[in-house]
Amino acid sequence: MDMLQVFHMNKGQGEASYAQNCTVQKKIMSLAQSFVEEAIEDYLSKNGCPETMAIADFGCSSGPTALDAVSEIIGVVNATYSKTSRRHSPNFMVFLNDLPGNDFNGVFASLSDFQDKLKKQKDDYDLGGCFIAGLPGSFYGKLLPPKSLHFVHSSSSLHWLSQVPEELNSQENPRLVNKGKVYISMTSTFEVVNAYRQQYLKDFLAFLKSRAEEMISGGRMVLTLVGRKSRDPTSEEDAFPWEFIAQTLARMVSEGLIEEEKLDSFNVPYYAPCLDEIKELVEEESSFIGYRFEAVEVEWDGGMDNNLSKNNEFSSNNINIIMPPTKGEGIAKMHRAVAESMLEHHFGVQFMDPFFLRYSRVLDDYLNNNPNSTHISLVISLIKK
Numbered sequence: 001m002d003m004l005q006v007f008h009m010n011k012g013q014g015e016a017s018y019a020q021n022c023t024v025q026k027k028i029m030s031l032a033q034s035f036v037e038e039a040i041e042d043y044l045s046k047n048g049c050p051e052t053m054a055i056a057d058f059g060c061s062s063g064p065t066a067l068d069a070v071s072e073i074i075g076v077v078n079a080t081y082s083k084t085s086r087r088h089s090p091n092f093m094v095f096l097n098d099l100p101g102n103d104f105n106g107v108f109a110s111l112s113d114f115q116d117k118l119k120k121q122k123d124d125y126d127l128g129g130c131f132i133a134g135l136p137g138s139f140y141g142k143l144l145p146p147k148s149l150h151f152v153h154s155s156s157s158l159h160w161l162s163q164v165p166e167e168l169n170s171q172e173n174p175r176l177v178n179k180g181k182v183y184i185s186m187t188s189t190f191e192v193v194n195a196y197r198q199q200y201l202k203d204f205l206a207f208l209k210s211r212a213e214e215m216i217s218g219g220r221m222v223l224t225l226v227g228r229k230s231r232d233p234t235s236e237e238d239a240f241p242w243e244f245i246a247q248t249l250a251r252m253v254s255e256g257l258i259e260e261e262k263l264d265s266f267n268v269p270y271y272a273p274c275l276d277e278i279k280e281l282v283e284e285e286s287s288f289i290g291y292r293f294e295a296v297e298v299e300w301d302g303g304m305d306n307n308l309s310k311n312n313e314f315s316s317n318n319i320n321i322i323m324p325p326t327k328g329e330g331i332a333k334m335h336r337a338v339a340e341s342m343l344e345h346h347f348g349v350q351f352m353d354p355f356f357l358r359y360s361r362v363l364d365d366y367l368n369n370n371p372n373s374t375h376i377s378l379v380i381s382l383i384k385k
């Protein structure tokens with residue numbers, strides 16, 4: 001699968017869109033807010049304020065979160081300014097990056113609302129201008145001129161690899177076939193795990209190297225990404241959500257809807273690292289000082305209010321009752337908004353409705369016994385040397 005051509009979050013504003021299904025990512029962004037505030041306040045106190053502050057959000061996507069991050073960053077800079085004797089805040093040059101298939105038009109369509117909101121942040125000082133540009137391309141390469149960025153942000157994006165490790169599915173080595181699985185699992189061979197790990201090391205180093213060139217000395221970077229607790233990537237607790245996606249596909253194989261080979265040849269370009277792996281890579285790349293690292297637990301559904309589903313036994317002959325979604329259905333919808341483009345590319349559009357229906361049931365079966373399941377999000381704050 002060519003990530004540049006295929007991968008994108010579900011576009012637009014409709015029911016299946018990423019814009020309507022990014023509760024978890026919003027939650028993760030809010031958990032990183034104190035990191036952003038701390039990084040900006042620290043930067044401004046040590047370096048003073050530039051005439052124009054250049055900010056980039058890598059993997060911005062197209063939902064409300066695309067501009068929420070930028071709005072928050074600008075809000076913190078302006079709030080810090082309002083405490084000083086300066087009469088005007090800086091201009092902002094904002095770069096919104098994502099892969100070329102991203103719904104950039106959707107983001108641009110909401111820019112005027114965003115600009116209106118910014119004007120409301122005005123206090124008793126003059127507000128600088130905010131100039132926004134889309135920046136299509138992979139964040140695993142250089143996208144901006146040297147020493148041009150003051151602040152880098154990326155949320156819920158860096159667990160996506162630049163590609164599925166090439167060696168997987170090698171015809172010569174059966175140990176590189178990830179039998180019945182779509183990501184590292186407890187039954188994956190050492191060779192499969194290693195292929196994923198090597199791809200991750202290569203990609204994350206490329207990300208750090210590219211940003212190291214683009215950022216000015218003292219510039220700050222705050223990242224969040226899906227991670228894991230243990231050093232062992234095959235541990236059961238880190239199986240979510242891919243173990244359940246593989247289980248659903250395996251059911252469809254047994255129902256004769258999908259060929260076994262089709263499942264075996266599907267792997268996702270994804271890797272959830274542990275904090276130690278990140279720390280080691282930051283040290284190896286050597287352009288950044290690790291300022292703060294944290295692993296936080298996030299509910300699978302981002303804490304989405306699901307109380308309604310407790311009332312779904314209510315019925316009457318005279319009233320048309322719309323059943324509220326189960327927790328599994330809610331989570332399946334969120335995962336559809338993120339992963340549909342690559343599943344559809346491999347299995348075909350006709351399998352998407354049947355797949356996600358079965359997937360929501362698999363999730364419900366699991367969540368009925370494990371209602372408080374969480375996953376790990378890593379939050380990382382770095383300073384460019």
Ligand SMILES: C[S@@+](CC[C@H](N)C(=O)[O-])C[C@H]1O[C@@H](n2cnc3c(N)ncnc32)[C@H](O)[C@@H]1O
Pocket residue numbers: 007008009022025026029058059060061062063065066097098099102137138139140154155156157160161162338
């Ligand atoms: C789950 S979304 C997160 C979007 C947003 N930051 C948020 O928090 O809601 C992940 C985004 O990363 C983007 N992405 C994945 N790999 C990328 C790459 N190599 N370069 C740029 N963007 C990438 C995806 O296209 C997607 O829009």
